[in-house]
Amino acid sequence: MIEHALVIGGGIAGPVTAMALQRAGIRATVYESHAGAADGIGGALTLAPNGRNALRRIGADDVVAAIGEPRPHMVMQNHTGRELARFTDLPGLPTTLLLHRSRLYRALLDETLRREIPVEFGKRLVGFDQDADTVTARFADGTAATGDVLIGADGIRSAVRGELDPAAPAPRFTGLLGLGGWIANPGLPNSGGAQHFAFGKRAFFGYSIADDDILWFSNVPAASPDEALSRSPEHWLSVLHERHADDVPARDIVALLQPADVAQPGPLEDIPTVRVWHRGRVVLVGDAAHPTSPSSGQGASQAVESALELARALRDVPTVEGAFAAYESARRARVEKVIAAAARVNSGKAAGPVARIVRDLMMPVALKTVMTPERMFGWLHTHQIDFDSPVTV
Ligand SMILES: Cc1cc2nc3c(=O)[nH]c(=O)nc-3n(C[C@H](O)[C@H](O)[C@H](O)COP(=O)(O)OP(=O)(O)OC[C@H]3O[C@@H](n4cnc5c(N)ncnc54)[C@H](O)[C@@H]3O)c2cc1C
Numbered sequence: 001m002i003e004h005a006l007v008i009g010g011g012i013a014g015p016v017t018a019m020a021l022q023r024a025g026i027r028a029t030v031y032e033s034h035a036g037a038a039d040g041i042g043g044a045l046t047l048a049p050n051g052r053n054a055l056r057r058i059g060a061d062d063v064v065a066a067i068g069e070p071r072p073h074m075v076m077q078n079h080t081g082r083e084l085a086r087f088t089d090l091p092g093l094p095t096t097l098l099l100h101r102s103r104l105y106r107a108l109l110d111e112t113l114r115r116e117i118p119v120e121f122g123k124r125l126v127g128f129d130q131d132a133d134t135v136t137a138r139f140a141d142g143t144a145a146t147g148d149v150l151i152g153a154d155g156i157r158s159a160v161r162g163e164l165d166p167a168a169p170a171p172r173f174t175g176l177l178g179l180g181g182w183i184a185n186p187g188l189p190n191s192g193g194a195q196h197f198a199f200g201k202r203a204f205f206g207y208s209i210a211d212d213d214i215l216w217f218s219n220v221p222a223a224s225p226d227e228a229l230s231r232s233p234e235h236w237l238s239v240l241h242e243r244h245a246d247d248v249p250a251r252d253i254v255a256l257l258q259p260a261d262v263a264q265p266g267p268l269e270d271i272p273t274v275r276v277w278h279r280g281r282v283v284l285v286g287d288a289a290h291p292t293s294p295s296s297g298q299g300a301s302q303a304v305e306s307a308l309e310l311a312r313a314l315r316d317v318p319t320v321e322g323a324f325a326a327y328e329s330a331r332r333a334r335v336e337k338v339i340a341a342a343a344r345v346n347s348g349k350a351a352g353p354v355a356r357i358v359r360d361l362m363m364p365v366a367l368k369t370v371m372t373p374e375r376m377f378g379w380l381h382t383h384q385i386d387f388d389s390p391v392t393v
Contacts, residue, residue, distance in 0.1 A: 013286025014153035020311030033124035049093035051301025068097030158288035180217025225267035233259035290335035296342035
């Protein structure tokens with residue numbers, strides 16, 4: 001019988017797992033390494049219809065909807081600005097939301113605290129010990145905590161994953177760096193609820209224009225992830241000017257940027273397969289188990305889905321090992337399919353001139369045959385987790 005879960009990480013998977021466990025009648029405490037919520041850190045996140053449906057199952061969608069901006073349309077275009085494809089959210093599902101990453105984290109943590117689930121900040125896990133009945137987390141500040149299970153929701157560079165399987169692969173660099181953020185809109189026309197994804201001539205560019213602000217991002221090829229840290233903001237601004245010189249409207253948006261807007265580039269990374277998800281009383285969830293590059297637009301949504309399936313399994317399956325196995329079997333194939341799909345998107349982002357011409361010719365044809373919204377997004381967005389029905393092994 002599980003009474004108390006130690007949840008390591010207060011990002012997305014951690015708070016959602018803790019809330020789902022509470023619904024399942026299991027007490028949880030969240031341990032976050034930072035001293036407080038990640039206010040102001042990070043760029044944009046998309047929460048897809050499947051992620052919102054999962055949050056609804058634990059009554060947490062409203063708090064996210066209150067801070068998100070609806071983005072029901074996705075437009076693919078080429079470097080001239082010509083629309084190649086437009087997808088609208090499938091009917092009958094919650095609308096895709098665009099969120100400031102830090103506001104999403106804050107909202108989920110606030111909701112966790114409102115539900116009287118304890119969150120301890122400044123607790124960086126450095127290791128754990130387990131025996132037949134308990135598991136103890138050790139923190140960098142010298143303290144420790146003991147519970148029935150330990151859930152590693154500590155992100156793409158998970159310390160829990162490294163302890164579970166010292167041979168676990170490190171994050172894989174996709175060959176792309178991501179730059180982006182929000183800037184004030186000086187008067188460019190509103191995108192009308194669309195997120196635009198543009199195959200630029202020399203780099204991929206995304207944007208969404210609201211009345212007050214513009215969300216933008218660019219994925220530029222790089223030889224090494226270390227370039228993200230070793231170059232100055234002025235360098236990155238000149239890279240963006242050069243890469244998007246022939247792209248409409250990317251060059252107009254890049255012209256609005258200041259060095260401070262490009263100060264935080266980050267490598268796009270993933271891990272195609274995390275071999276070990278659980279051992280004994282310890283298990284991984286979210287990016288710790290299935291880190292996908294941001295190109296999937298599904299990192300947050302998959303973290304939420306996994307959180308619910310894990311809590312459900314711990315509620316219904318009588319043994320810890322059995323619960324973890326049921327959870328892994330419910331999740332592994334789906335999340336690895338998402339990671340692989342994002343990896344294919346990343347290859348398309350770095351297309352050369354010939355591939356570009358073929359793509360521009362083929363995409364409108366494909367749209368009428370294989371690239372229907374149902375085929376492209378049906379498997380992703382219509383996925384439902386029946387949280388209240390029992391897990392059968
Ligand atoms: C800095 C950053 C920026 C990102 N920006 C984007 C973006 O713009 N768009 C997008 O689609 N995706 C982005 N992502 C990815 C996306 O946020 C993830 O897919 C999603 O957040 C997965 O949720 P998670 O809870 O599993 O991991 P995370 O959100 O990474 O949360 C992990 C949490 O664990 C904490 N933690 C880490 N190590 C320890 C430890 N040893 N002990 C205790 N706590 C620990 C971290 O501080 C963090 O709060 C970003 C991720 C990061 C880390």
